[in-house]
Amino acid sequence: MIFNSEDEAEDAIVEALLRGVRDWGEEAFALSQEYVPVVKGTLKNSGEFQILTDGVHIVYHAPYAWVRENVVPKKTAQVAPRGTFYFKRADEKADLIGSIMNSLKRLE
Numbered sequence: 001m002i003f004n005s006e007d008e009a010e011d012a013i014v015e016a017l018l019r020g021v022r023d024w025g026e027e028a029f030a031l032s033q034e035y036v037p038v039v040k041g042t043l044k045n046s047g048e049f050q051i052l053t054d055g056v057h058i059v060y061h062a063p064y065a066w067v068r069e070n071v072v073p074k075k076t077a078q079v080a081p082r083g084t085f086y087f088k089r090a091d092e093k094a095d096l097i098g099s100i101m102n103s104l105k106r107l108e
Contacts, residue, residue, distance in 0.1 A: 001107050016107055018055070020100030025049065025056030027099065031090035032058070037068060058087070 003009035029049040036044045046062040060069075069087055 012107055013104070016103040017100055019106075020103035021055050021096070022051050023103065024094050024096040024099035025051070025058060028087075028090045028094035029056075029058050031093050032060075032087045035086035035089050036060070037086065043068060060087070 001012070003012065026049065029047065033044060033047060036047065038044050043060060043062040043065060046065065047060045048058070050057040059065075062068075069085060
């Protein structure tokens with residue numbers, strides 16, 4: 001891709017980087033929705049994904065979301081497919097660098 005100015009090139013790169021972060025955010029949120037524990041669906045339904053001007057915002061609003069994400073239940077030492085560390089596991093599986101690189105490749 002040929003740019004007419006340095007500013008135009010910089011704007012295109014910044015937009016590509018943001019697009020990569022947004023793609024990663026969508027993937028991470030989708031994965032967290034697969035991993036989040038479900039009894040009644042309150043926690044899963046409280047999940048929210050927002051695209052911001054400078055990135056993404058992913059949050060679970062249920063009052064016990066932090067505990068379910070960060071505290072391993074005493075009953076089990078293992079992590080089930082749905083259960084503790086649901087967002088951490090989604091974040092590890094979603095490929096932030098790959099998303100950004102794919103977005104930058106689109107500039108070519």
